[in-house]
Amino acid sequence: xNWASIQSFRTLCTKVTDELQKELSERQSNEDNSPKVKxxxxxxxxxxxxxxxxVNAYLYSIEALMERIFDTKIANNxxxxxxxxxxxxxxxxxxxxxxxxxxLFHQTPDSPDKKNIN
Numbered sequence: 001x002n003w004a005s006i007q008s009f010r011t012l013c014t015k016v017t018d019e020l021q022k023e024l025s026e027r028q029s030n031e032d033n034s035p036k037v038k039x040x041x042x043x044x045x046x047x048x049x050x051x052x053x054x055v056n057a058y059l060y061s062i063e064a065l066m067e068r069i070f071d072t073k074i075a076n077n078x079x080x081x082x083x084x085x086x087x088x089x090x091x092x093x094x095x096x097x098x099x100x101x102x103x104l105f106h107q108t109p110d111s112p113d114k115k116n117i118n
Contacts, residue, residue, distance in 0.1 A: 003063070003066055006059055006062055006063055006066070007063070009059060010056060010059040010060070010063070013052050013055055013056050013059065014056065016052060017049060017052045017053070017056070020045050020048060020049055020052075021049065023040075023045065024042060024045045024046070024049070027042060082105075083105070086098070086101045086105075089101070
């Protein structure tokens with residue numbers, strides 16, 4: 001899971017939460033008016049809202065953790081040690097684990113091709 005997918009899913013959860021809250025409040029204010037067909041019960045909406053709040057809290061935590069990890073600066077010799085161990089863990093360049101590690105190296109803000117501490 002990457003940063004963009006977390007942010008996208010968090011945005012989607014927020015939008016769905018807003019829509020469900022709006023629908024629930026409209027239902028509560030129009031209780032005595034014409035009965036509409038309810039595809040989702042009030043109980044289901046309330047339970048979904050509780051779950052979505054939990055999901056959003058977890059997503060915020062994951063995002064904060066990722067931000068902290070990517071803000072961490074390491075020296076070039078430590079970066080070299082990471083790459084050395086990555087080669088030992090997944091020596092085949094076409095191995096799925098190796099592809100993931102390579103992608104992570106290129107996404108980090110302090111990778112060797114970017115500004116780095118000496």
